[in-house]
Amino acid sequence: MKAGRPNRGQTLLELAIFGSLILVVFGTLLSYLNRANDQQYVQMKAFRQALQIANYGGISENTDGGGSVQLTMMENRRVADTGAYFKKGAAQATSASANILWSVPSVGTSGKSMTYYKINDNYSPNLRDILATDQTVDHVLTSHNTEFKESSRKLEDTGGITNIRSSKLKDTITSTLVDEDDNAIWTVTQGAYKDSQGQIRYSDSTDAVGKDVERSRTWYTPGY
């Protein structure tokens, strides 16, 4: 190899190796930052939601407000799946809990003790009312059932080419609160839906469970 002579093969090889490494680092960084972002949000949301419940004396406002609440929030957020289909994504669970004592109940009443789990959009019943004396929530079992279909169409005419890519996602998550003896305490089945801001959330409503979340993208390439 003569000095000063450009070696394209070497340049391409270096780009290929470093490019792959950079993409791996980028994917790892993105995954970590996404996690940190979601964790901060859920921790803040859990505390503020617990404040509201403790002030209200329940999930909805009532006249016998005030009490202590232990709230555990679990949210499933969809993130891009860099290993497979980007649009399919994967639901990752993030959880946080908060304990609040709001010690100003109505005169003549004692503060209410409450324990709630909020899984995505749904609250459990007050677990203090349904758990036996020695019974506690030991862990949460979740199961996923995901169906994903993707299609692409290309329409050509004299003006240009229109590409349409669309996908349908049907994701169902069943979460069960389980005690130390693996007895089910509370079960909720939730489906994915798109909210008013375009974010995918999970709910047990009939508009969400068993329904497809549709997304599509259209772009036009003019002819010459």
Add this chain to the structure above:
Amino acid sequence: MAFVILVLVIGAIVNIWFWFNNSLVKRQVAYNETRVTAGTGKDSYTEMVGWGYTPEALTENKVIVK
């Protein structure tokens, strides 16, 4: 040329990293500013639970080093 492209890609990755970090900080600031009001008790908690923060969009201008 390859070096320029590499610098642009690394610059874009760092910009995305900084955007995430700034989002975390701004959310914390908005949360702290509403802390006292949230603990005071109101008739409606809607805005307190949301603490009035909307994340900034990650746009092309923020990512690409020019």
